[in-house]
Amino acid sequence: MLQEIIEVLISGITSGSIYAMMALGMALVYGVTKVFNFAYGSFYTMGGYLAYVVYSSGLGHLGVFLITLPVLFAAGWWTEKLAIKPLRKRDDWEMLAVMVTLGLALFLDNLHQVIFGPFKKSIPALVEGQTHVGTFVFSNHDVTILVAALLSMLFFVLFLNKSYIGMSVRAVAQNPIGAQIVGVANNRIFAYTFALSAVLVGTAGVLLVPKYYVHPFGGWDILVKAWVITAFGGMGSLKGSFYAAFILGIVEAFVGWHFGLTWTIFAWFTVLLGTLIIRPQGLFGTWG
Amino acid sequence: MRQDLKILIGFYSVLAFWPLFFHNNPGIMHILILCLLWGVVAASWDLIMGFAGIFTFGQVAFYVIGGYGSAILTRTFGISPWLGILAAGGITAIIGILVGLPCLRLKGSYVALVTFAVHMILEPFLKSEPGRAIGTGGPQGILDIPPLTFFEYTYNSMEPVPWFYTVFIISFISLFIIYKIIHSNWGLAFLTIRDSEVFARSIGVNDFKYKLIVFAISAFITGMIGAVYAHYVGMMSHRLLGLDFFLILMVMLVLGGMGRFPGAVLGAFIAVFISEELRIFETYRNVIFGAMVILLVIFMPQGIAGFLFSDNKLKSTRNLMTLMNKKLSKL
Numbered sequence: 351m352l353q354e355i356i357e358v359l360i361s362g363i364t365s366g367s368i369y370a371m372m373a374l375g376m377a378l379v380y381g382v383t384k385v386f387n388f389a390y391g392s393f394y395t396m397g398g399y400l401a402y403v404v405y406s407s408g409l410g411h412l413g414v415f416l417i418t419l420p421v422l423f424a425a426g427w428w429t430e431k432l433a434i435k436p437l438r439k440r441d442d443w444e445m446l447a448v449m450v451t452l453g454l455a456l457f458l459d460n461l462h463q464v465i466f467g468p469f470k471k472s473i474p475a476l477v478e479g480q481t482h483v484g485t486f487v488f489s490n491h492d493v494t495i496l497v498a499a500l501l502s503m504l505f506f507v508l509f510l511n512k513s514y515i516g517m518s519v520r521a522v523a524q525n526p527i528g529a530q531i532v533g534v535a536n537n538r539i540f541a542y543t544f545a546l547s548a549v550l551v552g553t554a555g556v557l558l559v560p561k562y563y564v565h566p567f568g569g570w571d572i573l574v575k576a577w578v579i580t581a582f583g584g585m586g587s588l589k590g591s592f593y594a595a596f597i598l599g600i601v602e603a604f605v606g607w608h609f610g611l612t613w614t615i616f617a618w619f620t621v622l623l624g625t626l627i628i629r630p631q632g633l634f635g636t637w638g
Numbered sequence: 639m640r641q642d643l644k645i646l647i648g649f650y651s652v653l654a655f656w657p658l659f660f661h662n663n664p665g666i667m668h669i670l671i672l673c674l675l676w677g678v679v680a681a682s683w684d685l686i687m688g689f690a691g692i693f694t695f696g697q698v699a700f701y702v703i704g705g706y707g708s709a710i711l712t713r714t715f716g717i718s719p720w721l722g723i724l725a726a727g728g729i730t731a732i733i734g735i736l737v738g739l740p741c742l743r744l745k746g747s748y749v750a751l752v753t754f755a756v757h758m759i760l761e762p763f764l765k766s767e768p769g770r771a772i773g774t775g776g777p778q779g780i781l782d783i784p785p786l787t788f789f790e791y792t793y794n795s796m797e798p799v800p801w802f803y804t805v806f807i808i809s810f811i812s813l814f815i816i817y818k819i820i821h822s823n824w825g826l827a828f829l830t831i832r833d834s835e836v837f838a839r840s841i842g843v844n845d846f847k848y849k850l851i852v853f854a855i856s857a858f859i860t861g862m863i864g865a866v867y868a869h870y871v872g873m874m875s876h877r878l879l880g881l882d883f884f885l886i887l888m889v890m891l892v893l894g895g896m897g898r899f900p901g902a903v904l905g906a907f908i909a910v911f912i913s914e915e916l917r918i919f920e921t922y923r924n925v926i927f928g929a930m931v932i933l934l935v936i937f938m939p940q941g942i943a944g945f946l947f948s949d950n951k952l953k954s955t956r957n958l959m960t961l962m963n964k965k966l967s968k969l
Contacts, residue, residue: 386747436936444746445693449892450935452695456885457928464921567881574758577751612762619759626740626752 353485358607359600364492366599367499368554372572373579373591374503375550381523381586382543384444385434388451390551390576391569392458397422397552398471398564399462405473414473418556419549426548429454430541455569463566470563495557502553503592506546510588519543523586551576571615578622584632594633643817646900650810657799667798669914671870673907674802674809678863680890680902681816686856688896689820691832692849693746696737696753697860698884699760704730704861705868705878706764709783710773712869719786723865730861731854738853742846757879764876779875786869793869801870808866812859813903819855820899828852832897885927886913892934895941904942937962 372394379387400418409417433450437443475491482488510516521529522539530536551572555564562568575598583594598621605617625632653670660666683697708726712719737756741749763769770776786793786804793801819825827848830838835845868874886909894905912930916923934941 380747386750433932433936437939440939442939445687445691445896446935446939448693448747448750449888450932452888453892453928453931453935455928456881456888457925457932459881460921460924460928464925570758570881574751574755578755581748581751612766615759615762619755622752622755623740626744626748630743630748 354607357486358603360486360488361492362600362603363596364496364599365603366596367496367503368558369575369579369599370592370595371499371502371554372551372576373583373595374506374588375547376576377580377583377585377588377591378519378543378550379547380580381588382519383430383434383540385447386451387544387547388448388573389429389455389458390451390547391571391573392455392462393422393425393548393569394551394555394572395462395564395566395569396425396458397555398559398568399466400552401556401559402466402471402473402564414556418552422548422552423545425552426545427541429548430544434544435537435540455573459566459569466566468566470565471559472563473559475560491560495561498557499554502550506550507588515539515542519546575618578618578625580632582621582625582632584634587632587634590632590634640821642899646813646817646903649900649904650806654806657802661799664796664798667802669910671798671802671805673910674805675863675867675870676887676890676910677900677903677906678809678812678816679860680887680894680906681813681900682856682859682863683887683891684894684896684899684902685816685820685828686852687891688898688902689825689832690828690849690852691746692741692852693750694741694753694853694856695750695884696734696756697856697887698879699753699757700730700734700857700860701864701867701883702760702764702874702876702878703733704864705874706774706780707861708865709780709868709874712784713780713782714773719784719869723862723869726865726868727858727862730864731858734853734857734861735850737857738850741853742849757884761876761879764879775874777876779873779877780868781873783868783872783874785872805866805870809863812863813900816859817899824848824851882924885924885931886910888931889913889927889934891941892931892939893941895943898941898943901941901943908942 372390376387376390379385379390397418400421401414404414404417405411429451433454434447437446437450440446475494480487480489481493508516510520518529518534518539519542521532521534522536522543526536529539554572579594579598580591582598583590583592598618601621602614602617606614609617653674656670657667660670679697679701683694686692686694704726707729708719708722711717711725712722717725737753741752744752764774764779765777774780788800788804793804820828827838827843830841830843831845831848838845889912890905890909891902892905893909894901894903896902913923913927916926919926938944
């Protein structure tokens with residue numbers, strides 16, 4: 351029994367690390383550009399399909415990482431430049447941005463379906479097999495996921511705190527006008543942020559392909575979960591999203607284990623409603 | 639009479655004659671009936687999103703709830719489908735209020751999240767055990783919904799003309815109600831909430847009350863139309879919750895122009911027309927639709943209604959061309 355509980359806990363932590371990547375990307379985009387990117391799930395799927403394409407053309411796992419990251423970056427960048435930036439000057443840009451990203455999401459999903467067909471695709475894991483530690487069995491791929499996710503986030507946090515662009519991103523999130531006054535190119539930062547968030551969620555997609563396969567409409571679950579996590583953790587707070595991701599990953603694992611997998615989505619929904627009713631600013635959030 | 643009502647009446651007058659030409663073509667009649675129904679759904683989405691400024695993505699969910707609601711009521715309790723339709727509207731309105739409650743204090747995009755989550759939750763619910771217990775038929779849906787009857791006549795889908803005119807009347811009445819609401823004090827309240835919630839509150843407009851009202855009305859109408867649809871096609875399935883319908887509804891809104899009545903209705907007819915024409919592309923159809931939404935939002939956010947209502951049509955066409963040139967040259 352204890353063994354099972356620990357296994358569920360570990361599974362939850364692994365999911366949590368991936369969720370943390372996804373939630374960070376979403377929190378970043380919303381915090382900096384104030385846009386809800388409905389196409390977020392589609393970028394996840396895009397990451398997965400890119401991995402599939404690169405791997406299938408024989409370039410191996412290294413090729414996957416070398417190629418998918420820049421492509422995802424470009425996808426995010428151009429989305430912001432072409433689809434969001436033209437809308438900013440209008441009063442109702444928030445609503446229009448939501449509609450445009452929703453349109454983009456549906457466009458991308460259907461494009462994926464046309465190109466790759468409606469059936470799931472997969473690629474082999476980076477490190478196959480399992481390791482045994484005492485009575486526990488770990489899938490090597492899960493370990494890879496955990497390590498990769500944590501490393502990515504470490505890198506990301508260092509980037510935000512130490513690099514010029516990272517600091518500019520934080521500046522724009524805190525005070526867009528103030529950032530402009532000190533010379534930050536807001537428009538470019540918006541594009542960077544979108545691009546970074548696409549890389550984060552797309553990488554999550556790449557990491558999860560061997561485990562969960564990739565399929566054209568798989569992104570919507572991811573979108574909703576990332577949202578719930580950022581709402582629960584606090585929309586403006588990256589730290590909040592980070593903790594919330596692990597908490598909710600573990601909760602999800604336990605709900606799935608105890609009640610069955612079909613109940614997990616109701617659990618997510620309950621968390622969402624609960625957060626919004628009881629503490630709308632989330633755990634660490636600053637309201638707004 | 640105001641211009642928007644004139645456009646609606648003019649459009650419906652033209653529509654009234656179409657069965658004369660197409661009554662032998664069941665395919666076209668079916669599409670027209672769907673257009674009439676969906677035009678109302680689009681208009682009620684416009685009411686809550688374009689006029690009251692609430693980003694909801696729950697319209698499709700309300701439509702499906704209404705359809706299932708009436709289907710379950712008429713099958714389980716044997717009540718008349720007409721009653722079922724009204725009751726379904728009522729049930730959906732109550733659910734609309736329940737959905738609206740948590741959204742009252744939330745800012746725009748959060749409401750989108752909650753309503754979208756409702757949409758996403760509905761599908762697993764319909765397939766689940768509790769869902770089946772109330773009669774949703776699980777994954778297969780409901781296949782034998784009683785048809786409408788009018789005195790001794792039983793509507794059936796083999797004879798589209800009576801359906802057409804019935805739906806024609808129902809949709810016109812619904813749209814007229816929406817028109818009346820838009821031009822009433824409630825409509826003004828919605829606009830104030832949309833344009834500046836804080837200011838609205840400061841002049842005494844109770845935004846909580848009006849947000850709940852608009853949720854209730856838009857859910858009622860959409861649910862009712864969903865119920866009519868259920869009795870028309872005779873079956874309900876959770877597949878309606880797939881994003882296909884959602885996408886086409888979005889195209890309708892963006893094409894028609896948000897916040898301008900009866901743009902959504904016109905958008906509905908044009909969108910369905912385009913969708914049918916695009917059928918030759920089969921799987922590419924949705925890709926094209928998605929691209930259309932993106933392009934429309936960027937280049938023509940006011941939609942067709944924006945064009946129709948602009949004072950100087952020539953000037954606004956020229957403006958549109960200039961805008962497109964500017965955008966393209968910046969690339």
